Amino acid sequence: MMAVRLSKTEIRDVLPEIRNRLPTDTDLSDIYPLLFAHNQTLARFLLDCSAVFSNAPLELKAHILVVLQIKPQALEDYLRNSESDAA
Numbered sequence: 001m002m003a004v005r006l007s008k009t010e011i012r013d014v015l016p017e018i019r020n021r022l023p024t025d026t027d028l029s030d031i032y033p034l035l036f037a038h039n040q041t042l043a044r045f046l047l048d049c050s051a052v053f054s055n056a057p058l059e060l061k062a063h064i065l066v067v068l069q070i071k072p073q074a075l076e077d078y079l080r081n082s083e084s085d086a087a
Contacts, residue, residue, distance in 0.1 A: 006063070006066060006067070010066050014066050014071070014072065015062055015063065015066050017072035018062040018065050018066055018070070018072055018075060019058055019059065019062040021072055021075050021076050021079070022058060022061060022062055022065070022075065023079070024058055026061065027050060027053070027054050028046050028047070028050045028053050028054075028061065028064070029047060029050040029054075030082075031075075031078065031079075031082075032046075032047055032050075033078070034070060034074065034075065034078040035047075035065075035068060035070075038068045038069055038070050038074075039068050039069075042068060043068075046064070
């Protein structure tokens with residue numbers, strides 16, 4: 001994942017937005033349906049080793065979301081829907 005080079009636009013615009021919208025206590029397994037919707041194969045691999053990422057820094061989790069081409073609005077919509085489903 002970290003070997004994938006992000007474009008200048010992704011680094012400048014997308015990565016900070018994802019990092020700001022992603023709650024710090026979020027595990028990748030918590031957002032598995034969002035990951036799966038964007039890349040099924042990588043989402044399965046990430047779920048298999050999600051315990052490794054549970055204590056990962058927010059920067060790494062944000063990088064993974066950007067690599068999977070998840071846009072900030074998609075993350076925000078998913079988080080909002082998850083909160084309303086839990087309520």
